[in-house]
Amino acid sequence: MPKVIKSISVAVKECQLDHYKGDVLIAGLFEGTKRVPKSLTGMDKSTGQSVGNLLKLGDFKGKANETAVLYNSKANFGRIILVGLGDKKKIELNTLRQAAGTVVRLMSKMDVTQVGMAIHADEAIKLKPELMGQAISEGVMMGRYDYLDYMPVDKDEKTGPMKVTLVEPDARVAMELKKGCKIGLILAQGQTQTRMLANTPGNEINPPELGREAQRLARKFGLKCKVFNDKQLAEMKMNAILAVGQGSINKPRLIMLEYVGRKGKKASPDVVLVGKAITFDSGGISIKPSLNMETMKYDKSGGCSVMGVMAAVSQLKLGINVTALIPAAENMPGYSSYRPGDIIRTYSGKTVEVQNTDAEGRLILCDALAYGAQMKPKAIVDMATLTGAVVVALGQHHAGLFGNNDSLMGKVKDASKASGEPMWIMPIGGAYLEMMRSKMADLKNVCGREGGASTAASFLSEFVGDVPWAHIDIAAVADTPEEKPYRSSGATGYAVRAVLEYLRSF
Ligand code: BES
Numbered sequence: 001m002p003k004v005i006k007s008i009s010v011a012v013k014e015c016q017l018d019h020y021k022g023d024v025l026i027a028g029l030f031e032g033t034k035r036v037p038k039s040l041t042g043m044d045k046s047t048g049q050s051v052g053n054l055l056k057l058g059d060f061k062g063k064a065n066e067t068a069v070l071y072n073s074k075a076n077f078g079r080i081i082l083v084g085l086g087d088k089k090k091i092e093l094n095t096l097r098q099a100a101g102t103v104v105r106l107m108s109k110m111d112v113t114q115v116g117m118a119i120h121a122d123e124a125i126k127l128k129p130e131l132m133g134q135a136i137s138e139g140v141m142m143g144r145y146d147y148l149d150y151m152p153v154d155k156d157e158k159t160g161p162m163k164v165t166l167v168e169p170d171a172r173v174a175m176e177l178k179k180g181c182k183i184g185l186i187l188a189q190g191q192t193q194t195r196m197l198a199n200t201p202g203n204e205i206n207p208p209e210l211g212r213e214a215q216r217l218a219r220k221f222g223l224k225c226k227v228f229n230d231k232q233l234a235e236m237k238m239n240a241i242l243a244v245g246q247g248s249i250n251k252p253r254l255i256m257l258e259y260v261g262r263k264g265k266k267a268s269p270d271v272v273l274v275g276k277a278i279t280f281d282s283g284g285i286s287i288k289p290s291l292n293m294e295t296m297k298y299d300k301s302g303g304c305s306v307m308g309v310m311a312a313v314s315q316l317k318l319g320i321n322v323t324a325l326i327p328a329a330e331n332m333p334g335y336s337s338y339r340p341g342d343i344i345r346t347y348s349g350k351t352v353e354v355q356n357t358d359a360e361g362r363l364i365l366c367d368a369l370a371y372g373a374q375m376k377p378k379a380i381v382d383m384a385t386l387t388g389a390v391v392v393a394l395g396q397h398h399a400g401l402f403g404n405n406d407s408l409m410g411k412v413k414d415a416s417k418a419s420g421e422p423m424w425i426m427p428i429g430g431a432y433l434e435m436m437r438s439k440m441a442d443l444k445n446v447c448g449r450e451g452g453a454s455t456a457a458s459f460l461s462e463f464v465g466d467v468p469w470a471h472i473d474i475a476a477v478a479d480t481p482e483e484k485p486y487r488s489s490g491a492t493g494y495a496v497r498a499v500l501e502y503l504r505s506f
C-alpha cells in the first residue's frame with residue numbers, strides 16, 4: 001500500500017472571517033468583480049484593503065481556477081489566497097469543488113498548516129450550504145492527493161499536516177456545512193483509496209495482491225471479504241476469468257466484498273457492484289502496440305473503483321446491502337495463454353469464441369455479472385475500462401453509460417451530475433448485439449470497430465438476465481496524463497463519487 005500520503009483534515013468553524021487565526025485565508029471571487037463583496041469587506045479592512053486594491057489594479061480576473069496570493073502583515077493570517085469562480089450565472093457545486101482543489105494544490109509548496117477557507121461565502125452564491133460543504137471538502141481531498149510512492153520526496157513538497165477549516169459566521173450555515181463536510185470527506189476518501197490502488201503499478205499489484213488489498217480494506221472498514229483463488233474458480237466453472245488469467249504466472253482471482261447495512265433475515269444484496277480488474281493488459285497473444293502500453297496498469301481501475309466505493313459505503317453506514325464482485329486477472333502472452341480461436345464455456349453456460357485476446361474485459365466481467373445476477377439483486381452496476389471506442393466517442397469529458405433499464409440509468413446519470421463526473425447514455429442491444437453473434441458459439445468477443453463501446457456493452461447485457469443493470473465504461477476517464485490545477489495526473493477515481501451518490505439515493 002501507499003508509502004507517501006499527504007496529511008489533510010477538514011473541519012468547520014463558526015467565526016467571522018477577520019477573526020480567523022491561521023496561516024492563510026482563502027476567498028472566492030466571481031469573474032468581473034469590481035467591488036469587494038459584502039461577505040469579504042470586514043476581512044478586507046483587517047488586511048489594509050489588500051483585496052480592494054487588487055480589484056482596483058485589475059490583475060485578478062476571477063476566471064475559474066485562477067489564483068492570486070496576497071500578503072499582509074496586519075491580519076490574523078499573513079496571506080490571502082483568492083480563487084476565481086468564473087461566471088456568476090454559471091456557478092455550480094463543481095466550480096467550488098475545483099476551486100478548493102486548486103488552492104490546495106497551490107499551497108502544496110507553501111509553508112502553511114492552518115488554512116481558513118471561505119470560498120462558499122459570497123452572498124451571490126445560492127447553493128445549499130450542506131452541498132457546498134460536501135463539494136468543498138471533496139475538492140480539498142481531491143487536490144491533496146498525489147502519487148508519490150516512488151518519488152524522492154521534494155524538500156519543498158509539504159506532506160505534513162494541512163488543516164483546512166471552513167470559516168462561516170452564521171451558526172445555522174456552519175451547521176449545514178459541517179453535515180456536508182462529513183459526507184464529502186467519506187466520499188472523497190473512497191475516491192482517494194481508488195486512486196492509490198489504481199496508480200500502483202503491475203509489478204506491485206497483481207491479482208493475488210489485489211485480493212490481499214481487498215482483505216486489508218475489509219478489515220479496516222468492517223466488510224466481509226472472500227477471495228476465490230484459481231482452484232476455486234475452476235470448481236465454480238468461472239472459465240472466462242480463468243482463460244484470461246491463464247497466460248500469467250500471477251493467477252486470477254475473484255474478489256467478493258460484502259456490506260450488510262439492512263436489518264432483516266434476507267441478507268441478499270440490494271445492489272451488486274462489479275469492477276473490471278485487469279492488473280495489467282498487454283493484450284495477450286493479440287498483443288498491443290508498445291506506445292502508451294504502460295497506461296494499461298490502469299486497466300484495473302473499475303475494480304479499484306468498486307473497492308473505494310465499498311470503503312465509503314461502510315463509513316456512510318448506508319441502510320442497504322451491497323455486494324462487490326471484482327474479477328482480477330493479468331492479461332499476458334505466453335506458452336500457457338488463451339488464444340484467438342479458443343471457445344470458452346463461461347460460468348453462465350453460454351459459449352464464447354475468442355477472436356481477440358485483447359477484448360478480455362468483457363470475458364472476466366461476463367462471469368462476474370452472471371454470478372452477481374444469480375443473487376437476484378435489485379440492481380447491478382459495473383465499472384470498467386472496457387473499450388478504446390468509448391475514448392473516441394466521448395473523450396475525457398463523459399464516461400459512457402449503458403444498461404437495460406432506463407430508470408436505473410437515469411438515476412446513475414443524475415448521480416453523476418451531482419458528483420461532477422458526467423456520463424452520457426449510449427445504446428445497446430438489437431443490431432449491436434447481432435454483431436456479436438458467432439458462427440460456432442453463442443457469442444464472439446469482438447466484431448468490427450464500428451460502435452465498439454456499444455457492441456461490448458451489448459455482449460455484457462447477455463449475462464445479467466432480467467436484473468436491472470447499468471454499465472459505466474470509464475476507459476477514457478479513469479486515468480489521465482494531464483495534470484489539472486485542481487488534481488494530479490494519473491488515476492482519477494472517476495465515477496466513484498457518482499456511484500456513491502447513486503447508492504445514497506437508493
Ligand atoms: N483495456 C482495453 C480498453 C482501453 C483502451 C482502456 C484504451 C483504456 C484506454 C480493453 O481491454 C481493450 O483492449 N479493448 C479493445 C477491444 C477490441 C480488441 C475489440 C479496444 O478497445 O481496442
Ligand code: ZN
Pocket residue numbers: 281283357358359360361
Ligand atoms: Zn484488452
Ligand code: ZN
Pocket residue numbers: 278281299358360361385386
Ligand atoms: Zn482491458
